[in-house]
Amino acid sequence: MHYLRKLKYTSLFNLLKNNYCIIVFLIVILFVLYHKINIFLILFLILYFGYLCKKSLKLSIILVIILAFIFINFFTRLYLQKKNFQQDFDKIGKVIKIKKTNTSYQVIFKVGLEKVITYSDTYLQCGGIYHLKGELSKGSTAHYQGGFNYHHYLTYQNIIGILNIEKMEYIKKGFSIYQMNEAMNHYFDKVLKTKSAAMIKALTIGNKNDLDESLQQDISNIGISHLFVISGLHINILAMCIKFILKKVHLKEYKIYIFTIIILFIYFFVTGLLISVLRVIISYILRLINKVLNYQLSSIDMICINMIMVLFINPFYIYQYSFILSYITSFIIIISSHLLTTSSKYQFFITSLKISILSLLVTLPIITNINPDINFLSIFYNILYIPFITYIILPMAFLVAIFPLLECIFNYVYLFFETFTHFFANIKIFTITFPSVNIIVIFVYYFIIYFILKNLELKRKIYRRGIALLLILLYWNNISFFNYNNEVYFIDLPKGEATLIRSSHNQANILIDTGEFGYDDIILFLKKQGIKRLDLIIITHSDSDHNGMLSSIIDHFNVKSVYYNRYDTQTKNKIPASISNAGLKANDKITLRDIELKVLSPTKDYQNSNNNSLVILANLFGKKYLFTGDITKVVEEKIELTKDDVDILKVAHHGSNTSSSLSFLNKIGFDISNPNKIAICMNGYLNQFSFPHSNTVYNIQTKLYITSYSKTICIRKNKLLSKYNIINRW
Numbered sequence: 001m002h003y004l005r006k007l008k009y010t011s012l013f014n015l016l017k018n019n020y021c022i023i024v025f026l027i028v029i030l031f032v033l034y035h036k037i038n039i040f041l042i043l044f045l046i047l048y049f050g051y052l053c054k055k056s057l058k059l060s061i062i063l064v065i066i067l068a069f070i071f072i073n074f075f076t077r078l079y080l081q082k083k084n085f086q087q088d089f090d091k092i093g094k095v096i097k098i099k100k101t102n103t104s105y106q107v108i109f110k111v112g113l114e115k116v117i118t119y120s121d122t123y124l125q126c127g128g129i130y131h132l133k134g135e136l137s138k139g140s141t142a143h144y145q146g147g148f149n150y151h152h153y154l155t156y157q158n159i160i161g162i163l164n165i166e167k168m169e170y171i172k173k174g175f176s177i178y179q180m181n182e183a184m185n186h187y188f189d190k191v192l193k194t195k196s197a198a199m200i201k202a203l204t205i206g207n208k209n210d211l212d213e214s215l216q217q218d219i220s221n222i223g224i225s226h227l228f229v230i231s232g233l234h235i236n237i238l239a240m241c242i243k244f245i246l247k248k249v250h251l252k253e254y255k256i257y258i259f260t261i262i263i264l265f266i267y268f269f270v271t272g273l274l275i276s277v278l279r280v281i282i283s284y285i286l287r288l289i290n291k292v293l294n295y296q297l298s299s300i301d302m303i304c305i306n307m308i309m310v311l312f313i314n315p316f317y318i319y320q321y322s323f324i325l326s327y328i329t330s331f332i333i334i335i336s337s338h339l340l341t342t343s344s345k346y347q348f349f350i351t352s353l354k355i356s357i358l359s360l361l362v363t364l365p366i367i368t369n370i371n372p373d374i375n376f377l378s379i380f381y382n383i384l385y386i387p388f389i390t391y392i393i394l395p396m397a398f399l400v401a402i403f404p405l406l407e408c409i410f411n412y413v414y415l416f417f418e419t420f421t422h423f424f425a426n427i428k429i430f431t432i433t434f435p436s437v438n439i440i441v442i443f444v445y446y447f448i449i450y451f452i453l454k455n456l457e458l459k460r461k462i463y464r465r466g467i468a469l470l471l472i473l474l475y476w477n478n479i480s481f482f483n484y485n486n487e488v489y490f491i492d493l494p495k496g497e498a499t500l501i502r503s504s505h506n507q508a509n510i511l512i513d514t515g516e517f518g519y520d521d522i523i524l525f526l527k528k529q530g531i532k533r534l535d536l537i538i539i540t541h542s543d544s545d546h547n548g549m550l551s552s553i554i555d556h557f558n559v560k561s562v563y564y565n566r567y568d569t570q571t572k573n574k575i576p577a578s579i580s581n582a583g584l585k586a587n588d589k590i591t592l593r594d595i596e597l598k599v600l601s602p603t604k605d606y607q608n609s610n611n612n613s614l615v616i617l618a619n620l621f622g623k624k625y626l627f628t629g630d631i632t633k634v635v636e637e638k639i640e641l642t643k644d645d646v647d648i649l650k651v652a653h654h655g656s657n658t659s660s661s662l663s664f665l666n667k668i669g670f671d672i673s674n675p676n677k678i679a680i681c682m683n684g685y686l687n688q689f690s691f692p693h694s695n696t697v698y699n700i701q702t703k704l705y706i707t708s709y710s711k712t713i714c715i716r717k718n719k720l721l722s723k724y725n726i727i728n729r730w
Helices: 002-007 011-016 020-035 039-055 057-084 150-156 179-191 197-205 213-221 232-248 253-270 275-292 299-313 315-319 321-335 347-370 378-402 404-425 439-457 463-477 521-528 550-556 569-574 662-667 694-699
Strands: 088-100 105-111 114-120 128-137 159-173 373-375 431-433 485-490 499-502 509-512 536-539 561-565 580-584 589-592 595-601 615-620 623-627 648-650 678-681 703-706 713-718 723-727
Touching: 011 057, 020 039, 020 057, 020 299, 020 315, 039 057, 057 114, 057 299, 057 315, 088 114, 105 128, 105 159, 114 128, 150 159, 150 315, 179 197, 179 253, 197 378, 197 404, 213 404, 232 253, 232 275, 232 378, 253 275, 275 299, 275 321, 299 315, 299 321, 315 321, 321 347, 347 373, 347 378, 347 439, 373 378, 378 404, 439 463, 521 550, 536 550, 550 569, 561 569
Parallel strands: 114 159, 509 536, 536 561, 561 580, 623 648, 648 678, 678 703
Antiparallel strands: 088 105, 088 128, 105 114, 128 159, 373 431, 485 499, 485 713, 499 509, 589 595, 595 615, 615 623, 713 723
């Protein structure tokens, strides 16, 4: 304590005071650049750092030292992960986390300083030590633009890979700090019997695994997910209760502070070391030190110190959405605090409305990475739900955790919450989809927000800035109209096939097949691309891995027409009467603007859904594509094409051995004499049939892309430069 008192008199303390925000700003910029290099950001960083050096060289040196410490920590962790990754895995590991999934248990083992993730059919005791033997693999990168990058997720959770266990032997029972969280889970499972038990777990110990999936989706849809993350509200309630009890036993104030901090850290362990809890505990300690020692640090300084301390502990946290959202929301509320105050008799409502609007605007670019659908009614839902959660549900959840007999009362509150949340979630009139955009758009958006807040602070008019904000949101929402490329996407789905054909400036959008039922990747992909309208959906045949998501796509998008093969009654029955549809056969033609499609098959009913697939020769943006559905060699023999008729081939039946005969491939010129031709095999990265077959791969002598390895393939023609590119890095 003596050293802490003397700290405020040092030159270092006074130099950094009111400058911590600069450190945080530079940290964020550097981590953004590490994730994705951008020449404009690099130039800006160089100019800004040059300005800092000119302003204060000593401050600049201190900034470099702090940044170096964080980034050395960051890159050391990455190096150790890479060094410790061994495909042939044979090590001792300790169970630290276990989570029940639909079909098995997801288990995280601590192995040395790193972790591995695996799946087990049986429950493993937390803390148990096992001898693990198997094959270690890295998580998959994003399957399409804006898709979930499982490799990055595992890396920033300090998990070196996914272990496919061949042999697992129990050695002995060990200790893990996560056992406290596991014990609380078992306690709740034992004493709580109603449906509300999952919400009590979520609110008190941060375990949302048991929350009903449909309820979680409803909570996300109305924009109140943040209320189910353990935050300052939880810690403040807990701290107040602790201080109230300790005051009753007449402890001295400094002892009350010490006991409170100790109990809060115990709670941190009970929640399973949640970063949100750590952040709030550090914030509580900083506020306490600032008050007791009279440091006179501003709120901005304290939240910046908080963030720097958390990143000192683990710099990987900066890539976790919960970390980003909590800090960016706290920043905006602090710097806008003077704009939030009002003397109106409706102070609570007006302040809550301002906070909701500000929070939504500043978190919009981050939230759209998770879910592109933004419900603007969430501004009002938060005003309704925040007091309801704060004053009723959260205190009751803690009470039920201590006195389980009250569960029956809480269950009625839970059912009320569930019913109304589901009702609000189905109101989608103000839900707007924001697709993926480049980082320049995001920076322009934030600059506009900054100038709006600056003008409000100076009490100037914001009409022009407000119009600029509306224009950038309008541009963002309608980004497809500003796309000058013609593109064909062969989408990497878990199972099945889907191909998107889109012409420049949103003139025409065609989807061939929809992927397997139950996998909504195709929905998310289309929304991330800014697709709102599908002029035409073509279903090649009735198998569920080709037409499974048709009904869901019709629900989410403005579908103009659906075509299918004339023998496919199953697909026909899925199409609402309001949407035009037709069954196609050989020699039928479709023309949509500059897109030409000619049907080559079926010529008859083969009494087989695969052979009845639509085979389409498409003239797309100067290249000739052949889409083959799931036809077998029987149909391939009947297709009359020459070597000059096809430039790009969609390999039939996911690369099955029943298709892609050598004679057919030679007939259309996919042999060694035509290296510029391209074949694309859409095998599904979760397919259970080991597609593509080795014979198919051998038969194709041209360039072959397999989507489970190469991810989504985009063949793009730049309309301005008349240049073709093949893109498969997302």
